[in-house]
Amino acid sequence: MPGQLLDGFIRGLLYVAIALGLTIVFGMLRLVNFAHGAFYIIGAYVGLVVTEHVGLLAGIIAAPIAVALFAIAFDFALLRRFYDKEPTAQILVTFGVAIVVEETLRLIFTGTTRTYVVPAWVQGSLNLGFTQYPTYRIAFGLGVIVLVIAVWLFIQRTNYGLIVRAGVRDRTMVQLLGGNVRQASTVIFALGAALAGLVGAAASPIYSIDPGKGFEFLVPSFVVVVIGGLGSFWGAVLGGLLVGELQSLTTLFLPAASDLVIYVAMALVLLVKPSGLFGESEVIRG
C-alpha cells in the first residue's frame, strides 16, 4: 500500500504538471486552450530530436523554449484576436491549431511510435525501504514540485503576473495606468505553453510518443482542471494529486476501472460543486 500511495502521488504530480499551464492560461487570460496538448507533443518531439543529437537534459531545456516561441508566434498571428471572443470561438481556433500541429508532426516524423534513447540512470530504480521506485520518476516528481513553486512565485511576485491579474478585472484601467496588458498576456500564454512543452520532453522517457499523444493528454488535463476548478492554480494541484491517487488505488482494487474512475470523480465533483473544488480562479484573487 505505501508503494501504491507513492505511485499515486508521483502520477498525480505528472497530472499537475500537465494541467498547470492549462489552468494558468484560463485563469489569467480567460482563454479555453484546446491546443495545450499540441504544446505537449511539440515539446516531446523537440525533446526527442535534441536528446538524440545532444542529450536528455539539453532536450528538456530546449523543448519549453521552442514551444514558448511557437506559442508567441501563434499568439501574434492568430490568437490575440480571440481573447475577447466567446469560448466557442476560442475552442475552435485552438482545436484547429492542435489538428494542424498533429498532422504536421505526422508529415515530418510519420505516425510511428518513438521512444527516447535515454541515459542509463533513467533506467534505474531507488530502494526507498518500503518500495523500489524508478529514479527518473522520483526526479520528475521533485522537478514538478519545484516547478509549481516557481510558477506560483512568477505569478504572484512579478509585474507580468500583477498586470495580467489586474487586466482580467479591468483591462482599460490597467492600460490607462500604463500597464501593457497585451504583452503580459503573451508572456503568460507562452509560459503556459512552455510548461506543456517542458512536460512533453520530461515525460517522454516514461511514455512513448506519437503525433496523437497531445490529444491523449489533453483530456485528463481538462479533467484535472475541471475537478480543481477552471482557472484555479491550487485547484489544478489538488485535482492532479487527487486524480493520481484515485487511479493508482483503483488499479490496486479494481484495475479495469482505472480509466473510468477519473471521469466518475469529475462527475461527482461537478454534481456537488459545479465550479470545481476551488471554485472561481484563485489566481485572479491572488
Next chain:
Amino acid sequence: MKTTFKPNRGQFIGGGIAASAATFAGINVIAAPMKELVIGLNVPQTGSYSDQGADQLRAYALAIDEINAAGGVMGMKLKRSIGDDQTKASVATENARRMIERDGAIMITGGSSTGTAVAVSKICQEKKIIFMATLTHGDETTDESCHYHTFRRYNNAHMSARSMAQTLLTKYGTGRWFHITADYTWGHSVYDNLIEVLEPKGAKTIKNVLLPLGTTDFSSALSQAQAAKPDVLVITEFGKDMVNALNQAAQFGLTKSAKILVPLADEYMAKGTGDNFANVVTTAPFYWKYHAEKYPAAKKFVQAFIRRYGVPPSNGAENAYTDIYQWKSGIERSGSLDPAKFIAKMEGHKFTATKEPEYWRAFDHQGINSCLVMEGVPMAQRGAEYPAFAFAKVLEVHDGESVSIPQSTSKCKIETA
C-alpha cells in the same frame, strides 16, 4: 487513398431520376460490366495499435499494386476504401458498413484487435461479405465468434500458449507469475490459455491486473508487481501499450529482477522497446529475417517491401499481404464473386505462400500454419541489417496442426450460409 464517391448535383439528380424510372417501370436493371473491385481496408491508423495498422496498409498497398500491375483479379482492378477503426469495435463496424453500403466493397480486410475483428466479422456475416481478418490473435475470431464469411490466417492465443508451454517451463520454470493483461477479448483469451497450460504444471499465478486498452501509465500495476516479487512478469499488452508497459517495467527494475514474457509481439513493439526486449520470450506467426532466409516467396516479399518502404515488414504486414493474395486466389479459383462459391473453394484449401505448406481449416476458417517461439536479443548482437527490426532469434517452430484448437473442443458453430 480514401475512395469516396462524390457525385455532383447534376449526376445526383440524373441518377435519382433514372433509378426511380427504372424502379417504377419494373425494369430489371442489368449492371454494366464491372471494371473495378472495391475492397475495404479497415485498420487502426490512430490509437494504441496504429503502428500495426500503418504497416498492414503498406502491405496492402504493395499487394494491390502488384496485382493491378499484373492485370487485376479476373481482369478487374482492385480499388481501396480505407478506414481508421481507432481500435474501437463501434468505429470498425461503422467503417465496414460504410465500405459495403456506400463504396460497394465486396471484401473487408484488416484488424489489429480481436475486439474489432469480432465486431467486423458479425457485420460481414449480416451483409454476406467476405472478411479476411488479419491481425487478430484472440481465439474468439475463429472459435465462439466464428462466422461463415470470415477467415483468419494469423495464429491465435491457443496456438501461442501451446507453442510456448514447454519453452516457458524449461526457461522460466514454474514459480510465481504476475500478469498485466489488456482488459478486452484478446487479453482475456491469452491469459486463459496461459493459465490452462501453466497452472497444471505447477506455475502459481500471483495476480492478474487487467488494464483498459490504451493505458499509457503502467506504474500502479508495476508497483504491485514489484512488491509481489514474481519470478515471471507476463505483459499481455500489444502495440504502444506494450511498448510503454515494458519500458516502464525496465525503469522499475523488473526486467532484471524477473523474467519477462510478452505472449505476442511484432517488429514495431520490438523497435519501441529496443534493449528492454532482450531475453523476452514471445511468439509470432512470421519473422521477416527467419522466413526470408528459408522460403523464396518470403524473401521476394520482404525484398519488395524493403525496396518500397525502406524497412522490413512486420508479421501483421505479411499476414495482410498474404490475405490479399489468398482472397484473389479464392476468387479466381471459384471464377465468381459469389461469396458462397468463394468460401467453398477456400475451405480446406492447401497452399504455400511465405511459409511452409499451410491450409484453411473448413470447420472454423482458421488458417493452419506454424507458430514461432522467439527470444529477444540485445541490440549489440543484432548485426547491421535493420537492427531495430532484427529483434529476436527463433527458438522453436511449431507445426500449426499440433497446437491448434482441436475440432472436438472448438466452440465454433459456423453458419451454413
